[in-house]
Amino acid sequence: MRFWKNRATQFEKLALPHLPALYRFSVQVAGQGAAEDLVQEAIMRAWKYFDSFDPSTNCRAWLFRILRNVWITRWKQSSLELPLAEPEDLQTEPYYDWEDGFLEQEFSAEMERALAQLPKEYLWAVLLADVEEFSYQEIARLMECPIGTVMSRLNRGRRMLARFLLAELQNQPLWNLDSKHKGS
């Protein structure tokens, strides 16, 4: 009984402080409706395998790796294929060069909508880097892909996000924006 109590105390101390981060992340990758379930399952899986966690390593990275595994499992159950939008498989993106100064504005709702349009693997890379501030090495380990793929996903994901955001702000379809940028 004491061992159980100590284990729970240790888990509460190491893992539960990351609950808000896991939840906010889940809202983005799974939607508000599914986020609670996703986090709950991830935390319970972490609790189940807590004995295998090495306390000298990064608990947050460990939890996000579990979250990703749970998310992938759920995605497989609900879809036929994983949303693996590898950069080489996607069409060439229109060039974007950060020439617009629109980012000084306030646009929480538009950003939410723009994030929702990102391919999931780009979204994971962007959120892990920009919100959770993991290093490229940590993201590569967490997403189980080469570090070059992380760089590529970040590069394309951010530019795609900026373009989606610009389209949202200008309240116009993306194809219109594309033609504008191609013309410039």
Place this chain on the structure above:
Amino acid sequence: MDCKQFREILDLYVDQELSAGATAAAGAHVAECSHCRQAVTQLQLLRRCVKESVNQHEVPQTLDRGIREQLRPSRVKRLVPVLAACFVLFFVIVAMASPRSRCHLANRLENLAALIDKPGPIVLEGKILCRDDELHARYGVRAMCSVRGHHGALETSDGKIWNLIENESSQELIHDSAFLGKHVRIRGKMYRQAGSLDVDSYELL
């Protein structure tokens, strides 16, 4: 470093993933190029906006509370399996206090063993001993060996005594006293419920 080269490492520069030397070179270019400086600022702003947008969501209290409850179930909930085990153990002890219950359980177990282990060809090793003498030694049963002669049976290493069914192959094992105390390997069929072996052949070990 020119603009083209810098744009290739823009994300790494903003994410502070470049080496010290490369960071210094990139920094020098940014200091002198307003376009690239604008790109750095915009990318940094995008990062900040993403973070602010994501971090506006509050964790529902129900989620936090639900998880903590699952980690530390109430004392009553934790005691349920223990109480159930105690309850079962109590009834087993009470039931085993009665000889009739013990006999009933033993028979049930025998039936279960018979059910699991259907009669079939087997090879069994053990020692030939006089069944009646052994029963006398173990349980004080009145043996008639002095009148009727010994009756050979097979004792296996688990202490079980197997009757040997009378047939041509088992005659010597049952009736020849020279076999008493000898170790043998018997091939035949086992009838577990009757505690009997039908001997096809045997060999001395």
